[in-house]
Amino acid sequence: MHSLNLEQSIISSVLTDDLEKAAFLLKENPHELPLLAKLMDSVHGKALPLSHLKANDPDFVIFFPSYTCGVGCQMCCTGFSSKTRLFENYSHMSPEQFDSYMPWIQNSSYVIFCGLGETLESPHMLNFLGKIQDKISIIYTSGVPLTREKTRDLIKAELKILTFSFDGNTTLGHGSGNPDYIKKFWEKVDWVEHLKKEMNSIFPKVSLNITVSQDNQDELSDLISTAQQHGIQEITIDPMTSFDHRNFKKTVFADFENSKNKINAVLDRWNSEGVDVTQTGFTKSFNDASSCPYLDNWLSLIGTSPTTVKAGVCNGLLEVPKSIEGFDSKENWNSFPIRYLRYLHFCSPKENKPMQCQHCILTNLKNYADLSLARNSGEISKGDDPLTIYRLASNMKTEKNWSGARQEFLKSLKNHHDFSLKGRAYFHLGEIELNQKDYPEARKYFELAVQYHFEHDLAFAYLYFLVMIDPPSQIPARREKFDASKLVSALYAKYLAMNS
Numbered sequence: 001m002h003s004l005n006l007e008q009s010i011i012s013s014v015l016t017d018d019l020e021k022a023a024f025l026l027k028e029n030p031h032e033l034p035l036l037a038k039l040m041d042s043v044h045g046k047a048l049p050l051s052h053l054k055a056n057d058p059d060f061v062i063f064f065p066s067y068t069c070g071v072g073c074q075m076c077c078t079g080f081s082s083k084t085r086l087f088e089n090y091s092h093m094s095p096e097q098f099d100s101y102m103p104w105i106q107n108s109s110y111v112i113f114c115g116l117g118e119t120l121e122s123p124h125m126l127n128f129l130g131k132i133q134d135k136i137s138i139i140y141t142s143g144v145p146l147t148r149e150k151t152r153d154l155i156k157a158e159l160k161i162l163t164f165s166f167d168g169n170t171t172l173g174h175g176s177g178n179p180d181y182i183k184k185f186w187e188k189v190d191w192v193e194h195l196k197k198e199m200n201s202i203f204p205k206v207s208l209n210i211t212v213s214q215d216n217q218d219e220l221s222d223l224i225s226t227a228q229q230h231g232i233q234e235i236t237i238d239p240m241t242s243f244d245h246r247n248f249k250k251t252v253f254a255d256f257e258n259s260k261n262k263i264n265a266v267l268d269r270w271n272s273e274g275v276d277v278t279q280t281g282f283t284k285s286f287n288d289a290s291s292c293p294y295l296d297n298w299l300s301l302i303g304t305s306p307t308t309v310k311a312g313v314c315n316g317l318l319e320v321p322k323s324i325e326g327f328d329s330k331e332n333w334n335s336f337p338i339r340y341l342r343y344l345h346f347c348s349p350k351e352n353k354p355m356q357c358q359h360c361i362l363t364n365l366k367n368y369a370d371l372s373l374a375r376n377s378g379e380i381s382k383g384d385d386p387l388t389i390y391r392l393a394s395n396m397k398t399e400k401n402w403s404g405a406r407q408e409f410l411k412s413l414k415n416h417h418d419f420s421l422k423g424r425a426y427f428h429l430g431e432i433e434l435n436q437k438d439y440p441e442a443r444k445y446f447e448l449a450v451q452y453h454f455e456h457d458l459a460f461a462y463l464y465f466l467v468m469i470d471p472p473s474q475i476p477a478r479r480e481k482f483d484a485s486k487l488v489s490a491l492y493a494k495y496l497a498m499n500s
């Protein structure tokens with residue numbers, strides 16, 4: 001269970017519609033969040049905000065079981081190029097942590113074990129697999145810790161899909177282009193097929209994940225061809241991210257149109273030849289997706305200590321506000337921030353989506369490329385440093401110099417691409433307006449605060465009541481979510497038909 005401080009407990013109660021508890025805590029602690037308490041007093045008898053935007057449980061539950069890795073890929077976006085563990089005193093998700101998410105697992109169809117580290121370094125994988133034999137289980141691995149014995153164990157444990165990560169000859173990727181690593185890698189792919197035959201099993205289906213950069217984009221077609229020769233028919237492609245400014249030039253985003261054209265030609269060719277090649281945003285080309293394939297489908301669970309797990313509702317960088325991020329209870333799935341996210345994705349123009357979504361590497365590659373170029377161009381803050389202005393504005397606000405603070409916060413929004421800083425500035429502008437009791441203006445700023453900094457707890461709590469006070473007069477029809485489940489199950493059914 002997550003331990004929340006008093007402020008987070010109040011906010012969490014508001015965001016999960018437990019207004020009775022929020023009222024109790026605010027009454028017991030009259031100096032805590034006075035602006036929120038005042039707003040709460042004005043909503044008696046009003047309908048809960050966006051309560052029609054609830055959704056069924058997600059079909060995909062994603063665990064990150066291991067926080068260690070010794071493979072040392074240079075392009076590792078978690079930073080394992082220069083370290084072997086993520087947390088000092090926490091290496092692997094425990095069976096107890098996994099079990100506490102069983103209610104989510106029970107209602108899902110797919111359970112995925114992915115890496116913020118090497119999944120097979122977790123000593124608990126067989127324990128986890130033993131509990132989900134009725135699910136389509138998927139493990140991502142570099143393959144490095146895989147031995148024949150471990151492969152046999154995975155087959156016995158009825159793992160359904162094994163996805164290897166490998167990127168060819170590039171020095172940035174798995175194995176740094178070392179010929180011995182590459183030889184061993186393909187031998188391991190072959191072992192899995194041989195051991196499946198030996199054990200009379202059609203599982204696990206083997207697929208490949210490739211991280212593409214300007215370093216290996218010209219080799220991509222040969223790599224897919226080699227994979228096909230080793231029996232692989234399904235491949236996902238991830239664009240490499242620039243975890244470090246020095247490597248930005250090697251990403252496809254430094255010369256996006258050129259790279260996109262090269263990669264799409266390869267994807268077109270192999271898809272027309274019957275290999276299923278998609279980018280991780282589920283499209284069969286490096287083009288923008290019309291809707292997010294993860295929202296309402298995906299629940300990802302990352303352990304951050306022996307007692308805390310952080311949830312995400314997609315496969316992108318959007319962070320869930322801290323007071324609800326534990327997803328200890330089912331209420332969090334339909335809490336106000338997630339309803340509001342659905343509202344932005346399914347009922348609003350695309351310009352209203354969170355900035356992380358508008359620039360998402362999975363769904364909006366062009367915007368992501370433009371933003372990466374701008375952030376890496378060195379032309380960022382012209383004039384005064386926005387953070388210094390933001391700090392000056394914060395001091396003025398503490399001193400109740402409302403007009404001075406307003407002016408400086410507005411100034412801090414200019415000439416930079418730091419969404420989090422902008423979101424926090426909008427939040428303070430909202431609080432200034434709330435102090436002046438200008439509710440429409442406050443609401444406008446809190447909407448911008450969460451658009452730029454989605455994880456802002458208190459902005460969401462204020463917005464909750466402001467939407468209650470003045471609900472949307474007409475809610476546009478809700479667009480359908482992307483049917484990711486149907487796509488994955490069709491591929492799975494195809495595999496079963498070909499192998500049974």
Ligand code: SF4
Binds near residue numbers: 072115117142
């Ligand atoms: S194997 Fe995965 S987690 Fe390990 S360094 Fe490589 S990319 Fe990072």
Ligand code: SF4
Binds near residue numbers: 292295
């Ligand atoms: S960041 Fe937004 S668009 Fe990207 S996967 Fe997450 S919810 Fe979808």
